[in-house]
Amino acid sequence: MTNSAPNLVGITVNHRSMVGDARRFAQVTRDIADGRVPATPARAKAVHRYLSTLCDGIHHHHRAEDDVLWPILNATAGAEVDLAELTDDHAQLDPLLERIRAQAAALAAAPADRAAAARLADSLATLRDLLAEHIEDEERTVFPVIRRYVSGAQWQQVETAVRKGGKLGFELPRIERYATPAELEELYRLAGPVLRLMLAAVRPGFLRRERLIFG
Structure with a gap:
């Protein structure tokens, strides 16, 4: 497979899962803040655990791009691609992810604090919008360059870096959730x-957590 052209299905689904989860959690935390969903201690703790893992995964993904994919693109495509704005987006993400981790922990510590839920919902909405714009730009500008200039072997390096350190019990069920049938x-x-x-x-453990968070 390493001599074939890059297959971008995996990264496409990964991108979709990040935006989709940011969107879902922005909504459920807003519902908690507005009193439409009860903020039980178990739900608040599950939200905290999920968001902590999600933030870790997003950080790991963009570090793999910075450390592995971007150097490959600079070496193979050169002036054909400008990565400055995408790199700037990654720099904006890190403090936002840290804020979300801290706000999710605060909600877990005080589930009845609807103001804490509102702050978390606001941060997740910011994450949702930033990720959606960033990923749209990346897929529009970088994916064609990958297909044109990056070899299958080089792309395998990128996918290995993305998988390294990932939590399979978290990542795999999200692939199943967000992939189309053809992609799956x-x-x-x-x-x-x-x-x-x-x-x-x-799957069973993931679905139990889904039910606890979203009902």
Whole structure:
């Protein structure tokens, strides 16, 4: 596979999952803040755990781009791609992710504090909007360059860096949630039978957490 052209299905679904989760959690925390959803201690703790892992995953993803993908693009495409704005977006993300971690912890410590939920909802809405704009720009400007200039072997380096340190029990069920049926079949084809087996193992715990957070 390393001699083939880059397959961007995995990163596309990963991008969609980040925006989708930011959108879902901005809404559920707004519902908690407005009293439409009860802020039980169990729900608040589950929100905190999920968002902490999500923030870790987003940070890891953009660091893999900074450290692995961007150097490959600079080496192969040169003046064909300008990564300055995308790099600036990554720099904006880090303090926002730290704020979300802290605000989620504050909500877990005081589930009845609707003002804490409102602050978290505001930060998640900012994350949602920043990610949506950033990812749209990246896929519009960088994906064509990847397809034109990056080899299959180089793309495998990027995907290995993205997977390294990822939490499979968190990432795999989100792939299943956000992939289209055709994308999911393509991922099954690429990964082989092990993906179905791993999903079957981690799906029940993920769905329990989903029900606790979203009802």
